[in-house]
Amino acid sequence: MELSISRINNFVGCPYSLELFYKYGIVSTKWKDAAEMGTAYHKLHEVAVNAEQDGTNVMEAVAAVINEKYEHCPSHKTVEEWEKEQALVTYGFLAYHWFYDVADFEIIKAEVPFYGVPILDSEGNDTGHTLKGRIDNLIRMPNGHILIHDFKTTSHDLTSGSYWTAQQNNMQMRTYLYAARCLQSHGVLEEFGIGKDEIIFGAMIDVWKKPGISPKFITQKDTKLLVEGGQYYSNDFKVEWTSDLECRANGVITQVKMGAKGAAYAIRETPDMYGARLIHVMTEDPDMYFARRNVPITDRDMALFQDNLAKIVRTIDFMNQTDNWYNVKTKCRETYTCDYTGICDADIDISQGILPEGFKCIFDKE
Ligand code: SF4
Numbered sequence: 001m002e003l004s005i006s007r008i009n010n011f012v013g014c015p016y017s018l019e020l021f022y023k024y025g026i027v028s029t030k031w032k033d034a035a036e037m038g039t040a041y042h043k044l045h046e047v048a049v050n051a052e053q054d055g056t057n058v059m060e061a062v063a064a065v066i067n068e069k070y071e072h073c074p075s076h077k078t079v080e081e082w083e084k085e086q087a088l089v090t091y092g093f094l095a096y097h098w099f100y101d102v103a104d105f106e107i108i109k110a111e112v113p114f115y116g117v118p119i120l121d122s123e124g125n126d127t128g129h130t131l132k133g134r135i136d137n138l139i140r141m142p143n144g145h146i147l148i149h150d151f152k153t154t155s156h157d158l159t160s161g162s163y164w165t166a167q168q169n170n171m172q173m174r175t176y177l178y179a180a181r182c183l184q185s186h187g188v189l190e191e192f193g194i195g196k197d198e199i200i201f202g203a204m205i206d207v208w209k210k211p212g213i214s215p216k217f218i219t220q221k222d223t224k225l226l227v228e229g230g231q232y233y234s235n236d237f238k239v240e241w242t243s244d245l246e247c248r249a250n251g252v253i254t255q256v257k258m259g260a261k262g263a264a265y266a267i268r269e270t271p272d273m274y275g276a277r278l279i280h281v282m283t284e285d286p287d288m289y290f291a292r293r294n295v296p297i298t299d300r301d302m303a304l305f306q307d308n309l310a311k312i313v314r315t316i317d318f319m320n321q322t323d324n325w326y327n328v329k330t331k332c333r334e335t336y337t338c339d340y341t342g343i344c345d346a347d348i349d350i351s352q353g354i355l356p357e358g359f360k361c362i363f364d365k366e
Contacts, residue, residue: 007021008175013331014332015326016326019325020350025362026361043069045110046110053110066090070082087272088278095290099290105149106139108138108146119309120306127310133179136150137149147204148177150206151207153208153210155209158289159287176203177302206292211282217268218269220266234276237250249267252271342359
C-alpha cells in the first residue's frame with residue numbers, strides 16, 4: 001500500500017477507517033472546512049515563496065490565487081461564510097508576513113512532494129509498503145542546518161504546553177524527515193543544492209492560530225464614529241447611503257439595522273472591515289496567533305519511529321490477510337470528527353454495496 005501520514009494516523013486510531021478506504025475504496029464527498037482553509041493558507045505561502053524565488057511580484061501572485069480560489073461561492077456555503085473564510089486566509093497570511101518581517105532562514109525549496117518512499121524496518125528490510133506526502137518547505141538556518149519546515153493552522157491555544165507536547169510526539173514530522181532523508185540518499189535533492197553528504201537535522205513548525213471572531217454588526221455608536229471619522233481599525237472607510245434602502249462602505253453594500261428612533265443605525269462589517277479588525281486583533285497580540293518552534297528529532301527518535309512504522313504496516317498486513325479489522329468508536333469525534341461517521345453512527349453494512357449520501361466509492365471509476 002502507498003500510505004500518507006494521515007491514513008496511518010487514522011488507522012492507528014481506528015483500523016476500520018483504513019478498511020473502508022483501502023478495501024472498499026470509500027471516501028467522503030463532504031467539504032471539510034478546516035482542511036480547505038489550511039490548504040488555501042499553505043497555497044498562499046507556496047506561491048509567495050515561488051514568486052520571490054522567480055523574481056516576480058509576490059502580492060500579485062498571492063492575489064491571483066485568492067481571486068481564483070474564492071471567485072465562486074460553492075453551493076454548500078452561504079456568501080457570508082465564504083467571504084469570512086476568504087478574509088481569514090487573506091489577512092492571516094498578511095499578518096504572518098507583518099509579524100515575520102525579516103526571514104531568519106533561507107527557504108531552499110517550497111513544496112517537496114514525495115511518493116514511493118519505501119517503508120523499511122530498523123534492520124533495513126522492505127515491508128512492501130510506501131509513503132507519500134508533501135513537505136511544505138526545506139529550509140536552511142543561519143548556522144547551515146537544513147530543516148523540514150511545516151505550516152500548521154489550528155484553533156488550539158498556542159501558549160498551552162500540551163499543544164507543543166503533542167507536536168513533539170506527532171509522527172508527521174518524523175515521517176517527513178524520513179522521506180526527506182530518503183529523497184536525499186537517492187540524490188533527488190541535489191537539484192536544490194542539497195548534497196548527499198549534508199545532514200537534514202530536524203523540523204520547524206510554523207503555526208497560525210485562526211482568530212475565533214466572525215463578521216458582526218457594529219454598534220450604533222461605533223457606526224456613528226465610523227461615518228463621521230471615516231476610520232475603522234485604522235483603515236479608511238467611507239460609509240454612504242446610495243439610495244433610501246442601500247448603504248455602502250467603500251462601495252460595498254452592507255447590511256443595516258435601523259435604530260428604534262431617529263436616524264440612528266448600525267451596519268454590519270463588510271469583508272474588508274472584518275479584515276481590518278482581524279489584522280488589528282492579530283497584530284495587537286501576535287504571540288497569541290503565531291508561533292514558530294524547532295522540533296528536535298534525535299537519531300534515536302528516528303530509529304524508534306522507523307521500527308514503529310514497520311510494525312504498524314505489518315499490523316495492517318495482518319488485519320488485511322485475516323480480515324481482522326476492528327473499529328474504535330470512541331475515536332469518532334475525539335479530536336476531529338471522522339470522515340466516516342455517516343456510515344458508522346448507523347452501523348451501515350457497506351459490504352452490500354449501498355452507500356449513504358455524502359460518500360462515494362473511488363473504485364467505481366476504475
Ligand atoms: S467513524 Fe468512528 S468507527 Fe467509523 S471509521 Fe471513523 S473512527 Fe472508526
